[in-house]
Amino acid sequence: MAVAALIVWLLTALGGSTMLGLWLARGGMRAPVDAPPTRLPVPVLFGHLALAVIGLVLWIVYMVSDATALAWISLIVLLVIAALGFAMLARWLPAHRAAAHGGAAPAEPGPPEQAIPLPVVVVHGLFAVVTIILVLIAAIVS
Template identity: 40%
Template sequence: MGLAAVVTWVIAAGFGAYLLYLWLSGGGLRQQATKVTRFPTTLIFSHPTLAVSALACWAGFLVTGQRLLAWTAFGVLAVAALLGFTMFTKWLGAGRHARGRGAEGRFPVLAVALHGLAGVTTFILALLAATQI
C-alpha cells in the first residue's frame, strides 16, 4: 500500500505541476498586486512545498521502515491537503465561474478533478499504510 501511495502521489504532483504552470503562465504572480487572482502567493507555493516535503518523508519511511517518518509524512500531507481544499473552494467560489478572471480562471475542470481525486486517494492510502505498520 505504501508504494501505491507513491504512485498516486506522483500522479497528483503531475496534475498539480500542470495547474501551477497554468497559474504562473496566466500571470498569477502579476495579478497579486491588482488583487485579480483569488489565490495568495503563500497559499499557491505552500501547498506543493508541503506535499513534496511529505513525499520525501514518505520515501524515507519506505526505505527505512521507521514509523515516525510515516506519521510525519501523513501529518504534513494533511496540512497540504487542507491548503489544497482551501484553493479548491476559492476556485469553485469565483475562479471557475468567472472565466478569464484571474489566472485560476484558465484551469481545466478535468485537471482540477484529477488532481483532487489523486490527492484524496493518496491521503487515504497513506493513512491506511501508516496504520498497518
C-alpha cells in the same frame, strides 16, 4: 501499499504541477495590468507546494528506512496539504464559475486561475484523497 501511495502521490503532484504551470503561464505571479489579480493567495499556494514536496520526500525516506513514525508524520503533513488545497479550491471556484457562465467579456481577461480546467482540478483532488487513504493504510499496517 507504500509503493501504491508513492505512485498515486506522484500522479497527484503531476496534476498539481500542471495547475501551477497554467496559473504561472497566465500571469499568476504578476498578472497583466488589464487583468484582475489572482484570487489564490500566493503564500497558501506555495505553502501547499512546499509541504507537498516535503511530505513526498518524507514518504520516500519512510519507504527506505521503514521508520513507522515517518509514515504518520507524512500523513499529518498530507492533512495540512489538503487543508491548504481546500482553501485554494474555495478561492478557485468563483473564478471557474465566472468563466463557465461568461462572467468576463471575451476581450477582458479573467484572473489567472481561470486557465485551470475543471477536469485537472477534479483529478488532482481525487488522487489526493486516494493518496491520503493509501498513506493511512500503509501507516496502520507498518
